[in-house]
Amino acid sequence: MNKHNHVPWWQRGVIYQIYPRSFQDTTENGIGDLNGIIQRLDYLNDGTPCSLGIDAIWISPFYPSPMADFGYDVSNYCDIHPMFGTLEIFDRLVAEAHRRDIKVIVDYVPNHTSDQHPWFIEASSSRTNPRRDWYIWRDPQPDGSPPNNWGSFFGGPAWTFHEPTGQYYMHQFLKEQPELNWRNPVVREAMFDVLRFWLDRGVDGFRMDVVGLILKDEQLRDNPPNPNAAHNLPENDIAGRFLMVHNMDQDEVHGIMREFRQLLDGYGQRNGRNYVAIGELWGPLDRWVRYYGEKGDGLHLPFNFRLMDEGEWNAQVMRQLVDDLERALPSFAWPNYVLGNHDRMRLATRFGGEKQARLAAMMLLTLRGTPTLYYGDEIGLENGRIPPEMLQDPQGINLGPERTRDVARTPMQWDITSFSGFSNVEPWLPVSPDYEKRNVAAQTAVSTSILNLHRRLLWLRHESDALSLGEYRPVDGNADCYNYWRAAGEEQLLIALNFSAERQFISVPGLGDGRILLSTHLDRTETIMGTFQLRPFEGLIIQPIIA
Numbered sequence: 342m343n344k345h346n347h348v349p350w351w352q353r354g355v356i357y358q359i360y361p362r363s364f365q366d367t368t369e370n371g372i373g374d375l376n377g378i379i380q381r382l383d384y385l386n387d388g389t390p391c392s393l394g395i396d397a398i399w400i401s402p403f404y405p406s407p408m409a410d411f412g413y414d415v416s417n418y419c420d421i422h423p424m425f426g427t428l429e430i431f432d433r434l435v436a437e438a439h440r441r442d443i444k445v446i447v448d449y450v451p452n453h454t455s456d457q458h459p460w461f462i463e464a465s466s467s468r469t470n471p472r473r474d475w476y477i478w479r480d481p482q483p484d485g486s487p488p489n490n491w492g493s494f495f496g497g498p499a500w501t502f503h504e505p506t507g508q509y510y511m512h513q514f515l516k517e518q519p520e521l522n523w524r525n526p527v528v529r530e531a532m533f534d535v536l537r538f539w540l541d542r543g544v545d546g547f548r549m550d551v552v553g554l555i556l557k558d559e560q561l562r563d564n565p566p567n568p569n570a571a572h573n574l575p576e577n578d579i580a581g582r583f584l585m586v587h588n589m590d591q592d593e594v595h596g597i598m599r600e601f602r603q604l605l606d607g608y609g610q611r612n613g614r615n616y617v618a619i620g621e622l623w624g625p626l627d628r629w630v631r632y633y634g635e636k637g638d639g640l641h642l643p644f645n646f647r648l649m650d651e652g653e654w655n656a657q658v659m660r661q662l663v664d665d666l667e668r669a670l671p672s673f674a675w676p677n678y679v680l681g682n683h684d685r686m687r688l689a690t691r692f693g694g695e696k697q698a699r700l701a702a703m704m705l706l707t708l709r710g711t712p713t714l715y716y717g718d719e720i721g722l723e724n725g726r727i728p729p730e731m732l733q734d735p736q737g738i739n740l741g742p743e744r745t746r747d748v749a750r751t752p753m754q755w756d757i758t759s760f761s762g763f764s765n766v767e768p769w770l771p772v773s774p775d776y777e778k779r780n781v782a783a784q785t786a787v788s789t790s791i792l793n794l795h796r797r798l799l800w801l802r803h804e805s806d807a808l809s810l811g812e813y814r815p816v817d818g819n820a821d822c823y824n825y826w827r828a829a830g831e832e833q834l835l836i837a838l839n840f841s842a843e844r845q846f847i848s849v850p851g852l853g854d855g856r857i858l859l860s861t862h863l864d865r866t867e868t869i870m871g872t873f874q875l876r877p878f879e880g881l882i883i884q885p886i887i888a
């Protein structure tokens with residue numbers, strides 16, 4: 342099946358993110374679970390073009406957790422929350438996924454544990470506890486205030502005073518998420534053991550949560566004020582008022598990235614498998630690119646959020662961002678693109694609606710690099726509508742409802758049965774009101790649906806070396822369109838994306854006659870001769886006809 346056995350799967354493949362609480366409930370508690378994921382594996386990839394056609398799933402945390410941050414507050418790294426299942430069910434999930442050639446990537450949360458993790462309970466029991474130094478503790482300043490001016494991303498200071506032992510501990514998220522001290526070699530070893538535990542259970546890689554935060558300035562110096570801070574920041578948004586200079590992205594962190602990589606490579610050498618290390622990272626391009634490692638010995642894929650975070654949604658900006666990235670990457674580094682996840686607004690809402698979401702899908706799945714697709718984006722899910730009394734996300738609760746991430750975490754919409762086929766009981770977040778039309782079953786039946794567009798794009802990508810591995814060559818010309826070639830050997834494909842609400846006429850140097858392989862509207866396959874037309878927000882994949 343794979344013509345490129347030398348190319349690791351994560352380079353060729355497409356990753357699909359599952360937020361397990363919201364994918365499929367099988368236990369009738371209104372919360373998704375691992376058995377639910379197993380049930381839906383055929384939808385994701387059954388080996389035929391009737392299925393979506395993704396290559397790997399990344400599952401957000403399913404570990405035991407008090408759920409203060411919906412699983413990103415882990416109280417045991419080596420088990421499964423009973424609400425999600427058991428280790429046996431996890432093993433079955435891996436086996437069932439592998440049977441379908443779907444890789445399994447798990448979330449690894451190295452920066453912080455839950456305050457209910459036994460390590461933190463021990464560490465906070467006394468100043469002399471052997472695990473005290475597993476976390477970051479400091480005395481108050483002489484006036485009793487926190488050790489420095491760092492803020493939490495979820496509002497308030499990054500420090501909470503612990504009365505019984507008279508010191509502050511650090512947390513850049515909730516106070517229920519104390520930060521581990523990665524300068525302590527014993528902590529490193531314990532956290533490497535966590536990776537080994539999941540590798541031994543057969544996973545194919547890790548998505549590493551806020552991995553650029555794990556080392557902080559050794560002296561914990563104050564961050565400088567941010568001269569560009571918005572004027573209307575909520576009063577408790579301390580983090581937003583300072584530049585993130587000392588609390589993240591320290592040079593020494595790359596040593597740990599190398600150690601992660603060595604650990605994975607060691608496993609790979611022993612069993613001939615390819616593992617992937619993906620990191621959640623932000624920051625300017627020149628600093629971000631360093632996470633690949635100086636010699637390609639760092640992370641395989643530092644997540645690239647630029648297309649969703651930086652600049653407007655238009656042809657020029659998108660092209661600029663991609664071209665800048667292509668230029669910045671050393672030859673050993675493989676690009677990747679993300680347009681949605683559980684922390685951002687839904688893609689369809691952010692970019693203006695379904696037409697734009699279709700165009701975004703064509704771009705995401707035809708650029709050079711590994712795409713990550715967020716569950717529900719394939720059916721064009723919009724931001725959920727959450728009544729104020731149902732808001733759950735601590736970020737929204739602390740910093741204002743417009744910052745809530747609940748909108749991107751509503752249940753997957755499968756069909757028109759109870760709660761859209763997600764659950765038999767009321768889900769933890771409401772199903773979107775558009776579920777009767779916007780669901781997998783309904784969209785499967787409509788040949789031109791956005792879901793069928795995703796299927797077509799994904800399977801075309803599978804079959805095409807040009808799309809999955811080929812080189813990228815942008816085309817100059819029309820300011821409202823972003824056009825580029827993808828090419829591998831003899832195979833050449835032109836992608837033309839109209840970001841405007843007007844018709845555009847395109848003529849691309851070097852393109853003679855061509856055949857339309859795919860339109861984002863899924864309603865045309867004609868032959869074009871030299872010049873062609875793009876309807877508003879239409880994208881096309883065109884194969885030149887070689888005479």
Ligand code: NOJ
Binds near residue numbers: 413450550683684
């Ligand atoms: C990033 C995760 O994506 C987000 O959901 C979480 O709240 C923070 N890291 C803290 O773990």
